Amino acid sequence: MKKSIFNIVTTVITLLTLVSCEKFLETSPIDSITSKNYYETEEQLNKALGGVYQILARIYADGFQGVMGLDADEGFYNRSQQTTGISVNLVTTTDTKISTTWSALYSGIERANLLLENLNKPSMNEKNRNVIRGEALFLRAYYYYLLVTHWGDVPLVLESNKSVSDVHKVRASSVEIYEQIIRDMTVAEELVKPVTEMTNAGKVNKSAVRGILARVCLQMAGEPLKDESKYEQAKYWAEKVVDDGYHALNPDYKQVFVNLIQDKYDLKESIWEVEFYGNTNDSYNASGRVGINNGITYYGSNNEEWGYCYGFVAVNPTLYYSYGKGDLRRDWAIGRYSLSSDYTPVVTYFAALPSKQDASSHTVGKFRREYELSREKTQNGNSTNFPILRFSDVLLMFAEADVQASKSAPSEKAIEALNKVRRRAYGKMLTHKELVDTLILNQAGTGYKRIPDIRIIGGGGSQAKAVFRSMTSAGGLSDFVIVNKGSAYTSVPTVEVGNLWKAQTNYQVGDTVAYLKNLYAVNVAGISTNTPPTHTSGGVTIGARFLRVGDAVNMTATITNLNNVNADATINQVLSYQNFMKLIKAERSRELSFEGCRKRDLVRWGDYLDAMQQSYIDLQGISRSWLGRAGQNTTERDVLWPIPSSETTTNILMTQNKGW
Structure with missing residues (x-):
């Protein structure tokens, strides 16, 4: 039976909560609860909020790590036999990855709506109630942000479903969706806790709300809406995070990701993460596949050190070559070696200056399973967290918003924000240099x-x-x-x-x-x-x-x-708006590679089609030229995904995106 986002029975929801003594969500799943007999206590509200958060884990656990094209021209699906599907940008309206993501997002919105409607039922501390309200509003808005940036115009549903037959909803305009996102996030920013009161990066905090608001505003300012007034708003929200005084870059780029792998929170750098716990052998399965899908390929079984990895995402040689001499990010973001499939694998290192052919054999290196603390590294689940917002991203967003708002040479503050990212990249923050x-x-x-x-x-x-x-x-x-x-x-x-x-x-x-x-x-x-x-x-x-x-x-x-290395942008790079934007684009790719930012960046810059087609050209002349299929297949319609056929056949008011 085909599913629709609107055929969720409102009286029955399933709240699957994450598990950990370290992580913030509860340990026991609550099944088959009704709005009539639930939401009666503060504890029940928090468990319901856990159900809203759980959608993040459902989305980011698998496809959003690169298989679904979120890394655009940075990486490609590393399977020669894959000729159709979203991983090679040859999509159909029946693609299950697209339909399940759509359904999950609207499920999260339904859970948030139910929680918000029942928020005032229990007698409880009003400050705590407002925190729950703020987090629920923000998460609902974030799910709409993912919807509008991937599908464009979508139904805007701000109340829980009152009838299983109420499935026919019209698409709201992208402008309307964005305006609701900004309204909800702005309210949430006042209600959620400041980052200084948090003990983990899985829960929403003020810095996370502000940083994501900057991202939302940058997206509105660029293609396709081109509401350039939003550059000033993006600058405002990013600057609030920068000027807060709490956040700072981790001196060691590598350690940012080791922390994600080992459940070590560093809220100064990693502001908001999707949390995962355990593996598929756990009683409560809340595991993800970060580093299993998008890591260094290893097919050995039950190895306690290395851990199985499908290596689905291969690296574009152009990204490899984009890092300058001495940029320490390259050899962590991109795997420098391959592993044989033996129980004790043979490690073979790639050349320091690889040919285009050899560079195309590199896979993602950020989420290396050998750093996992668990000795039980199963094939289909682990506890590595996935970063949604890092402080370096906020610095780069501030620098971009500053120069985009003025369309002139960047301010000293924008230059300094960019240079902070570059200095860390070249080891200037390390203790022993x-x-x-x-x-x-x-x-x-x-x-x-x-x-x-x-x-x-x-x-x-x-x-x-x-x-x-x-x-x-x-x-x-x-x-x-x-x-x-x-x-x-x-x-x-x-x-x-x-x-x-x-x-x-x-x-x-x-x-x-x-x-x-x-x-x-x-x-x-x-x-x-x-x-x-x-x-x-x-x-x-x-x-x-x-x-x-x-x-x-x-x-x-x-x-x-x-200490003797000059990592700062050159005079020529900061001399004009055009040169500074060129540098910003390159730095975002180098700093945030394989963190799910690249496609949305390219789309708002108006560069997506050209970048994907160029990636196809760049990969010609090598035996692994099939890596270029995504670029070869990309057309103007691929800026957005198609509305799932399961939705268009159920909802008679639903229309399809252009070109599908």
């Missing part, structure tokens, strides 16, 4: 039978790591990549490759050691003497016997201090 900058291969070596390890030692620092990627037919090493530049290096560290010869060491046949510029293999087992091998053939006559087999690899390092 001294790191290994480059490795120099002075001698590539010959005669190696297997790829040796690289060790970076001394120099006062730690954690720097590099690996060789391949070996030549002559047993030489030349292709290497720095995996981690480490920190706190006060002097140039020493680089050792493979095993170095040591005196009084028990060696076995087949071991290889390096001494000075020579590489030796042990052809007689034994304990080495105090005299190192210096010969070019043969070896010592007692103890272990060494045979020279080639030249030893020799590498040296250079270090840099990030």
